[in-house]
Amino acid sequence: MRPLHLENATVMVTGASSGLGVEFAHQLAARGADLVLVARRADRLAEVASQIGSAHGVTVTTLTMDLAREGAAAALRRDLTQRGITLTGLVNNAGFGYSGALHQVDDERTLEMVRLNVDALVDLTATFLPDLRASGNGILVNLASLAAFQPNPGLAVYGASKAFVLNFTQALWEESRSAGLRVLALCPGPAKTEFFEVAGEAAAAGLPRMEPDEVVEAALKALSRRHPPSTVVPGMANTAMAQLTRRVLPTRLVASTVGRMMRRGEVLGEAHGQER
Numbered sequence: 133m134r135p136l137h138l139e140n141a142t143v144m145v146t147g148a149s150s151g152l153g154v155e156f157a158h159q160l161a162a163r164g165a166d167l168v169l170v171a172r173r174a175d176r177l178a179e180v181a182s183q184i185g186s187a188h189g190v191t192v193t194t195l196t197m198d199l200a201r202e203g204a205a206a207a208l209r210r211d212l213t214q215r216g217i218t219l220t221g222l223v224n225n226a227g228f229g230y231s232g233a234l235h236q237v238d239d240e241r242t243l244e245m246v247r248l249n250v251d252a253l254v255d256l257t258a259t260f261l262p263d264l265r266a267s268g269n270g271i272l273v274n275l276a277s278l279a280a281f282q283p284n285p286g287l288a289v290y291g292a293s294k295a296f297v298l299n300f301t302q303a304l305w306e307e308s309r310s311a312g313l314r315v316l317a318l319c320p321g322p323a324k325t326e327f328f329e330v331a332g333e334a335a336a337a338g339l340p341r342m343e344p345d346e347v348v349e350a351a352l353k354a355l356s357r358r359h360p361p362s363t364v365v366p367g368m369a370n371t372a373m374a375q376l377t378r379r380v381l382p383t384r385l386v387a388s389t390v391g392r393m394m395r396r397g398e399v400l401g402e403a404h405g406q407e408r
């Protein structure tokens with residue numbers, strides 16, 4: 133792969149109004165990338181854009197959109213075409229968790245999560261992939277999770293949505309190498325964002341949380357390698373956990389241990405997700 137240069141890049145970051153999305157925006161801008169920031173909360177996006185514009189002098193475009201709605205990717209593409217913006221990078225970061233046993237949670241909220249974490253991510257990727265490939269030095273980062281490596285009682289659909297993202301992204305990594313497109317599945321463990329305000333604090337199961345800047349630094353470091361990996365799990369403890377749950381321990385043991393942790397946090401028993 134050619135060395136990664138972000139000075140002439142234009143990267144769209146979804147879910148850029150809080151958490152990891154804001155951190156991606158800052159770190160990409162610090163490396164010289166122009167940005168397109170997408171989320172539903174316009175006021176938050178405007179605040180992030182103004183901080184980044186003054187700190188790094190890059191061009192920041194904000195687009196307010198609910199990505200869980202059908203046709204969101206096509207609408208974004210139309211909007212960017214009208215503005216004369218061609219993407220060279222995409223960070224599919226928007227996502228949320230909704231916890232509780234499946235028979236006790238709200239079906240519509242569960243399906244909304246699948247529409248955002250899976251449908252929108254695939255649609256955005258497919259819509260912008262030709263541009264990313266054509267750029268010759270593009271990047272595509274998809275937010276999976278440490279949860280992608282194991283069964284997640286209490287977060288069954290969230291975990292499955294992230295397993296989808298991981299598998300999908302690893303396949304695209306291979307499909308994209310010949311085009312010089314760097315594709316990365318980012319699999320963080322718990323991080324200090326608004327994620328658990330939405331998913332329910334108990335979903336963290338008492339695990340330590342990483343700083344968002346460390347998570348994003350791990351992603352950009354992996355993308356900068358001469359031979360970028362398909363997958364990164366930030367943090368040594370999380371990397372060890374992913375290896376253990378995927379390759380060493382029997383699935384039955386992993387599922388029952390996670391189930392016990394979720395029962396202790398009372399995630400299994402009632403729905404915990406908050407709507408924003």
Ligand SMILES: NC(=O)c1ccc[n+]([C@@H]2O[C@H](COP(=O)([O-])OP(=O)(O)OC[C@H]3O[C@@H](n4cnc5c(N)ncnc54)[C@H](OP(=O)(O)O)[C@@H]3O)[C@@H](O)[C@H]2O)c1
Pocket residue numbers: 146147148149150151152153170171172173174176197198199200201225226227228229248275276277278319320321322323324325326327328330408
């Ligand atoms: N934090 C963790 O512990 C953790 C661990 C593993 C993976 N992840 C993944 O990391 C990604 C980022 O999460 P985070 O931790 O940064 O959480 P966060 O602070 O809650 O940020 C989520 C972002 O997604 C946006 N979003 C939510 N629903 C949306 C919709 N329908 N349309 C457009 N944007 C939407 C939110 O913006 P608006 O509300 O303004 O729309 C927000 O900017 C997610 O995919 C999450 O699954 C997080």
